Amino acid sequence: MKQQIARLLTRQNLMILGFFPIVIFALGMDSRYVLERGVAGQIYSNLAAPFYMLLVLFALRPEQRLMAVVFVPFSALGEYIFSLVFQLYRYTAGEVPFYVPFGHAILFSTGLLIADTPLVRRHEQAVKRGLLAFHGGLFAVALLAWGDTLSALFGLVFLALMRRKGARPLYLIMGVLVLYIEVVGTQLGCWAWAANPWGALHTTNPPVGAFVCYVIADVLVIKIARRLAGAWARLRPAVARAGGEV
Numbered sequence: 001m002k003q004q005i006a007r008l009l010t011r012q013n014l015m016i017l018g019f020f021p022i023v024i025f026a027l028g029m030d031s032r033y034v035l036e037r038g039v040a041g042q043i044y045s046n047l048a049a050p051f052y053m054l055l056v057l058f059a060l061r062p063e064q065r066l067m068a069v070v071f072v073p074f075s076a077l078g079e080y081i082f083s084l085v086f087q088l089y090r091y092t093a094g095e096v097p098f099y100v101p102f103g104h105a106i107l108f109s110t111g112l113l114i115a116d117t118p119l120v121r122r123h124e125q126a127v128k129r130g131l132l133a134f135h136g137g138l139f140a141v142a143l144l145a146w147g148d149t150l151s152a153l154f155g156l157v158f159l160a161l162m163r164r165k166g167a168r169p170l171y172l173i174m175g176v177l178v179l180y181i182e183v184v185g186t187q188l189g190c191w192a193w194a195a196n197p198w199g200a201l202h203t204t205n206p207p208v209g210a211f212v213c214y215v216i217a218d219v220l221v222i223k224i225a226r227r228l229a230g231a232w233a234r235l236r237p238a239v240a241r242a243g244g245e246v
Contacts (some may be wrong), residue, residue, distance in 0.1 A: 012113050015059040019110040022052050023181055026099055032092055032189025042097055049099035049106065056109045067225040068109045074221050075104035082213065088150075089193040107177055108218060114177075115170040124169055131172035132162075138179075139206040150201045154209025161215060169216045178211035 026048050028034065029041035053072075057065050079096040082088050114120060120127050139155040142148035165171070185191055186206045193205045244246060 011059045012116070014116075015056050016113050018052070018055075019106065019177070020180070022048065022106070023184055024102075026103060027181075027185050027188050027190050030092075030188075032101070033225055035092065042093070042099070043098040045097065047103035052245060053102045053106050053109070055067060056106055056113075059113060060090060060109055063225070063229060064109070064112050065085070066229060067112070067221055068105045070225045070228070071105040071108050071217070071221050072101045074224070075217060076101040078104075078213070083191075086197075087194060088197050089191050091191045092189055103181075103213075104189075104217070107174070107214070108221070111170050111174040111177055111218070114173050115168075121171055125171050128167050131169075131175065132167055135172065135175050140206045142204065146204050147214050148203050148207055148209070149208040150197055150203035151209030154207065154212040155203065158212045158215065161212075161219065165219060171218060174214050174218060175211040176212050179206075179208065182206035182210050197203060 026045040029044040029048075031041070034041040054066070057068060061069060066082065076096070079100055083096055091100075135158070137160075138153060142151040143155075161171070183206065186193070191202055193207060193210075195205070196202055
């Protein structure tokens with residue numbers, strides 16, 4: 001019994017479990033309800049997100065830590081493009097909050113941790129089939145019942161990605177985590193999605209296909225981090241020699 005408890009209380013599992021309350025806290029402090037009461041709660045979100053990200057980094061493997069760190073500036077750029085340029089959604093305060101890029105990195109890291117759990121590894125095929133059915137059902141309901149054409153477009157992109165990259169558990173798990181964040185964030189009034197993006201599409205608040213943007217980011221960040229790691233591996237001997245000559 002003690003061994004089972006010890007396995008459950010590993011750093012990785014604690015960070016996975018901590019993801020759900022930290023999301024509630026960070027988004028709750030930045031919510032419309034807190035703002036309407038004259039409380040500057042976003043400062044607590046801005047402090048909590050980087051701190052929690054540091055904790056998560058210690059639960060990741062070295063190569064995963066680099067991915068998580070790269071995710072911060074990468075997602076900041078993505079937020080600028082999708083929120084401020086494409087205007088697919090808008091934050092209550094107008095600008096992208098400071099804590100958001102760190103939140104993206106936490107989200108990505110949590111997906112990595114869950115995908116690495118023995119349970120997921122042991123039942124990988126069942127997890128893939130179950131989550132593919134879950135996401136497929138959501139896309140069907142979004143289009144047929146809600147007329148969510150933006151999610152339908154995202155669904156086509158997702159299908160192309162799955163055919164090219166394979167239905168990896170990480171990408172499918174990210175879809176569930178993103179849905180959780182999107183529902184919490186929109187319900188608390190932290191941000192809202194445009195009902196008619198570009199005047200040609202229709203979507204819900206939030207669109208069920210929003211996670212596809214994250215999956216695209218995952219693919220790109222993993223590729224960037226691996227190239228950075230490879231470049232450093234090639235440069236490290238030269239740097240070491242230069243240091244020894246000084």
